[in-house]
Amino acid sequence: MQLTALTQPTPEDLRKEIRRCRQMTKNPFGVNLTLLPALVPPDYAAYAQIIIDEGIKIVETAGNSPGPVIRQLKAANCTILHKCTTIRHAQSAIKMGVDFLSIDGFECAGHVGETDITNFILLSRARQSLGGVPFIASGGFADGQGLAAALALGACGINMGTRFMCTVEAPIHQKIKEAIVDAQETDTELVLRRWRNTTRLFGNNVAKQAVKVEKESTTGKFEEVAEYVSGKRGRQVFLNGDKNFGVWTAGQVIGLIHDIPTCEALLTRIEREAVETLQLKQDLYIQDGDRPVSSIGTVGKKTNNPGAEVWGVGKSKL
Numbered sequence: 656m657q658l659t660a661l662t663q664p665t666p667e668d669l670r671k672e673i674r675r676c677r678q679m680t681k682n683p684f685g686v687n688l689t690l691l692p693a694l695v696p697p698d699y700a701a702y703a704q705i706i707i708d709e710g711i712k713i714v715e716t717a718g719n720s721p722g723p724v725i726r727q728l729k730a731a732n733c734t735i736l737h738k739c740t741t742i743r744h745a746q747s748a749i750k751m752g753v754d755f756l757s758i759d760g761f762e763c764a765g766h767v768g769e770t771d772i773t774n775f776i777l778l779s780r781a782r783q784s785l786g787g788v789p790f791i792a793s794g795g796f797a798d799g800q801g802l803a804a805a806l807a808l809g810a811c812g813i814n815m816g817t818r819f820m821c822t823v824e825a826p827i828h829q830k831i832k833e834a835i836v837d838a839q840e841t842d843t844e845l846v847l848r849r850w851r852n853t854t855r856l857f858g859n860n861v862a863k864q865a866v867k868v869e870k871e872s873t874t875g876k877f878e879e880v881a882e883y884v885s886g887k888r889g890r891q892v893f894l895n896g897d898k899n900f901g902v903w904t905a906g907q908v909i910g911l912i913h914d915i916p917t918c919e920a921l922l923t924r925i926e927r928e929a930v931e932t933l934q935l936k937q938d939l940y941i942q943d944g945d946r947p948v949s950s951i952g953t954v955g956k957k958t959n960n961p962g963a964e965v966w967g968v969g970k971s972k973l
């Protein structure tokens with residue numbers, strides 16, 4: 656579990672939140688520190704210092720130019736998980752000394768980056784190109800089938816954002832959870848592309864209006880869209896339950912979310928589904944005596960699961 660540092664207005668508030676979290680759980684937790692373009696950037700070094708002073712050992716960094724913060728945290732022996740949306744950024748982060756990575760596909764909620772590569776490609780590229788540095792998969796995960804797929808592609812686990820919004824424990828209005836359950840995978844909008852700060856939001860009236868203004872603006876001035884994408888109004892949505900009151904973050908995975916379980920029920924279900932999925936897919940192997948033979952490259956061979964026969968593709972970058 657990760658606390659998000661910048662939901663706290665000041666570094667001192669983060670200190671209080673870390674202490675509050677410690678009283679609520681005996682389990683370990685980390686803190687996320689996201690570095691994003693802002694007119695007045697937060698004092699990231701001060702937030703990082705509170706994280707260090709409070710004895711947090713696992714920190715998730717995300718966003719632009721994390722070098723100085725990573726150096727500060729590494730000097731204090733923190734384990735760093737860096738979240739990124741491109742292999743190039745992942746490789747730079749490894750050079751800066753991060754311990755593992757969270758690979759965030761284009762499906763994800765929030766900052767999707769500018770390259771629009773979805774996890775089917777991104778995760779395999781991570782497996783091929785990160786020199787064995789471990790990574791988790793992020794963006795588009797809500798069930799055990801997704802977890803099984805992420806593991807198959809080389810990830811060590813998954814990170815979920817939107818799915819956890821739709822749990823009993825999530826401290827947001829019930830009507831917003833219901834709006835997520837009612838939504839389809841097509842109900843998100845990408846805003847701020849013009850300013851290379853592309854962000855995936857729930858596709859409500861305000862987000863649609865923001866996109867319209869962004870596309871039609873002749874000046875290209877951020878001020879024209881600023882009132883629509885106000886974080887302050889967005890946060891009110893979670894309190895007043897009016898899904899159209901402001902913009903709020905959600906990923907394409909909303910199309911896969913159909914209920915509002917407790918976190919415990921959700922995680923138990925995901926684990927069970929993943930195990931079942933991985934076991935069931937063993938049928939895709941063709942038995943040749945006692946020797947299992949991968950169906951890759953076995954064009955035309957008979958299997959006990961003919962519909963699952965896989966045709967050899969003859970090309971691999973590995």
Ligand SMILES: Cc1cc2nc3c(=O)[nH]c(=O)nc-3n(C[C@H](O)[C@H](O)[C@H](O)COP(=O)(O)O)c2cc1C
Binds near residue numbers: 765766795
């Ligand atoms: C409401 C909400 C707030 C988020 N805030 C942050 C944030 O402050 N920093 C960050 O790095 N990621 C943030 N994220 C992104 C998640 O950490 C994660 O990368 C993303 O949700 C994964 O995609 P998914 O929603 O499909 O699971 C947020 C996501 C949601 C849904």
